[in-house]
Amino acid sequence: MRPKYEYSECTGNTEFHVTSKGKFLKFEIYAEDNPQVKNDSFYKNKNSFAQLGQTKGAVWMEWDNSTQIRDKIQIGSKNLTSQYNFQQFVKDFPQSAELANPNEVAYVILLSPAHAKSVLKEPQNYGLPYIGNLAFKFKNGKLSAFSVNQGIAC
Known part of the structure; x- marks a missing residue:
């Protein structure tokens, strides 16, 4: 294509x-x-x-539909499949899961160590969707959609 x-x-x-x-x-x-x-x-x-x-x-x-996930998606040592669920998310990403809900989008922020330091110094200047993130959309505790977002500039 x-x-x-x-x-x-x-x-x-x-x-x-x-x-x-x-x-x-x-x-x-x-x-x-x-x-x-x-x-x-x-x-x-x-x-x-x-x-x-x-x-x-x-x-x-x-x-846009997790049942279409047939690619190998690996985040560090964690594998994401169409069967991924909210309980696995909580286990894999405990810090990100603190504010997450099994019926909403849950985010994992992607930062290099150098970038993380500047975010921690001035958190008010950073936020979604302006920084790279993984967006896990859950419905009834099951993954319904997934995206890799690099952050927007405008």
């Missing part, structure tokens, strides 16, 4: 995305991370993710 190319006016970033069988994948490319790309025309003739080669970017994935 051919990815769709889009230039994001609000961020000035280039995005490629594709939707297929209950999954959404977006690859967001930041110009400042890719100085080897001299102008936007580089992106306009790309028909696959493989053609982007050594381009750096952020990956976003979403499964």
Whole structure:
């Protein structure tokens, strides 16, 4: 399936995305991370993710129906399957589970150690959806949807 190319006016970033069988994948490319790309025309003739080669970017994935999860999803040493449930979430992510509910979206924040220090110093300047996170949507204690979000810039 051919990815769709889009230039994001609000961020000035280039995005490629594709939707297929209950999954959404977006690859967001930041110009400042890719100085080897001299102008936007580089992106306009790309028909696959493989053609982007050594381009750096952020990956976003979403499964809008957990029964469609057939991919191997591993978070550290933890495996996520279509059978994942709220009890397993509490066991796997006890700190994130403190404020979670078995009938809502539960978040696991993704931070590098250096980024975590700045968040702890100024927590008022950080929040969802502006920082990377994993979103586990539960319904009646069972996983109903899952997404990997890299955080938004605008």
